[in-house]
Amino acid sequence: MNQTATVAWTNWSGSVVARKAMVSRPRGLAELADVIRTAPGPIRIAGAGHSFTPLVETDGTILELERFQGLVSHDAIALQATVGAATRLGDLTKHLHAAGQGLANMGDIDKQSIGGALGTATHGSGVSLGAYHSQLRAMEIVDGRGDVRQLTIDNDRETIEATGVTLGAFGALTEVTLQNIASYRLRRRRWVVPIGDILASCDTFMSAHRSAEFYFIPFSGHALLITSDISTADVSPRPAEEDEEGLATLKQLRTWLGWLPPLRRALIGAALARLPEEDYVQDWLNVYTSDRRRKFNEMEYHLPYEEGPRALAEIITLTEKHFPEVYFPMEVRSVAPDEFWLSPFYRRKTCSIAIHHDAAEDPKAFMAAAEAIFRRYGGRPHWGKMHNLVAADFASIYPRWKDAMAVRRSFDPDNRFVSPYLARLLGVA
Ligand SMILES: Cc1cc2nc3c(=O)[nH]c(=O)nc-3n(C[C@H](O)[C@H](O)[C@H](O)COP(=O)(O)OP(=O)(O)OC[C@H]3O[C@@H](n4cnc5c(N)ncnc54)[C@H](O)[C@@H]3O)c2cc1C
Numbered sequence: 001m002n003q004t005a006t007v008a009w010t011n012w013s014g015s016v017v018a019r020k021a022m023v024s025r026p027r028g029l030a031e032l033a034d035v036i037r038t039a040p041g042p043i044r045i046a047g048a049g050h051s052f053t054p055l056v057e058t059d060g061t062i063l064e065l066e067r068f069q070g071l072v073s074h075d076a077i078a079l080q081a082t083v084g085a086a087t088r089l090g091d092l093t094k095h096l097h098a099a100g101q102g103l104a105n106m107g108d109i110d111k112q113s114i115g116g117a118l119g120t121a122t123h124g125s126g127v128s129l130g131a132y133h134s135q136l137r138a139m140e141i142v143d144g145r146g147d148v149r150q151l152t153i154d155n156d157r158e159t160i161e162a163t164g165v166t167l168g169a170f171g172a173l174t175e176v177t178l179q180n181i182a183s184y185r186l187r188r189r190r191w192v193v194p195i196g197d198i199l200a201s202c203d204t205f206m207s208a209h210r211s212a213e214f215y216f217i218p219f220s221g222h223a224l225l226i227t228s229d230i231s232t233a234d235v236s237p238r239p240a241e242e243d244e245e246g247l248a249t250l251k252q253l254r255t256w257l258g259w260l261p262p263l264r265r266a267l268i269g270a271a272l273a274r275l276p277e278e279d280y281v282q283d284w285l286n287v288y289t290s291d292r293r294r295k296f297n298e299m300e301y302h303l304p305y306e307e308g309p310r311a312l313a314e315i316i317t318l319t320e321k322h323f324p325e326v327y328f329p330m331e332v333r334s335v336a337p338d339e340f341w342l343s344p345f346y347r348r349k350t351c352s353i354a355i356h357h358d359a360a361e362d363p364k365a366f367m368a369a370a371e372a373i374f375r376r377y378g379g380r381p382h383w384g385k386m387h388n389l390v391a392a393d394f395a396s397i398y399p400r401w402k403d404a405m406a407v408r409r410s411f412d413p414d415n416r417f418v419s420p421y422l423a424r425l426l427g428v429a
Pocket residue numbers: 012013044045046047048049050051052055056065085086106107108109111112113114115116117118119120121122123124166167168169171172173174292382384385
């Protein structure tokens with residue numbers, strides 16, 4: 001028997017709540033297939049609930065696949081590892097490091113499940129580094145009829161490219177095989193520059209490092225630059241994180257000086273000038289990610305790489321003219337192109353710009369205004385972060401949209417995974 005309970009489900013930021021859903025935690029493959037066949041629909045699959053879009057929301061059944069976690073096997077020669085799809089990234093990194101392997105790149109946190117990270121094309125930064133799904137070599141997925149499908153990149157490349165950014169719309173992933181690299185060490189550096197400098201040299205900066213990104217601090221005129229490059233040096237201590245304290249200060253200054261931008265700018269600028277440069281060496285799994293305790297909502301658009309600086313300049317002007325409530329830094333990253341049909345990086349070198357808004361405040365006006373700019377620059381939204389696009393929009397910005405939807409129908413002919421939100425997203429009547 002699978003375990004079920006009727007409880008409210010909520011995402012990390014609290015922006016999505018599923019009050020009426022039944023939660024099911026199948027204990028194995030046969031039970032999972034049975035739930036998909038028989039449980040009240042629509043069925044949605046939850047990872048760690050770190051998406052800001054209502055991908056998991058349903059009045060039917062939410063599948064929590066916590067039994068499908070952990071390292072299944074690894075290949076020390078091919079540097080591949082097979083893991084349960086619900087494995088949290090933080091656990092995955094430890095399994096891989098112990099096996100002498102490393103993820104080629106990571107995003108900002110390690111709380112997501114690998115299935116969820118694949119589900120929305122989660123990514124880190126690096127002009128030659130792809131998102132997590134670009135590491136996919138094989139997958140086991142239970143489709144909408146409860147049939148178990150085993151796919152490998154050698155035999156089923158097209159199908160994996162069609163379904164790899166899953167959106168939880170093709171079936172429930174139970175195991176995935178990832179192509180990794182040998183475990184490695186990174187030198188991490190962080191320093192502050194005037195925003196004008198980095199806007200003028202964005203490509204040079206991004207291209208000069210294996211992984212580079214920057215955060216623009218609103219109403220400060222400055223950006224924090226962060227780089228990570230392979231190193232063989234001895235490890236050195238990673239400085240204590242002060243992001244949360246920094247955000248608390250930015251919020252205070254916003255509240256006290258929101259309508260006095262010059263004073264706000266002067267005080268933040270002075271604080272940033274005192275920020276010590278960071279420079280340390282650590283094993284890869286201790287470098288990429290941070291704790292994110294202060295809750296926010298987020299929108300991220302993936303733009304043609306060369307449009308990044310101009311789009312960011314417009315977003316900054318918009319924010320500083322019309323949205324004094326904004327205090328969270330804006331994050332700017334690059335991502336390598338790939339061949340996955342529903343990937344925002346499909347055949348496109350990308351500059352990603354993320355904007356954030358306090359989770360206790362209404363983000364709609366800010367995000368709608370920013371979205372108009374992102375769309376004008378040909379942006380594709382992050383699947384897991386706030387946006388207002390529907391199927392017709394995606395059909396115009398994803399060259400293989402129709403093909404991907406045909407594959408989806410073959411995986412889920414009865415629309416078991418189609419909630420009202422998914423229906424709008426995918427154009428299912
Ligand atoms: C604090 C914070 C920091 C973040 N940092 C980054 C970042 O640096 N880079 C970035 O790109 N994104 C980032 N994100 C977004 C986040 O990585 C994505 O939203 C990701 O999809 C969340 O993974 P999850 O395990 O929580 O999945 P969920 O949000 O629970 O689910 C996401 C999608 O995956 C599907 N899914 C989950 N598991 C499975 C499975 N086993 N089989 C099939 N489908 C499945 C779900 O149905 C859903 O459609 C961040 C989010 C937060 C809250």
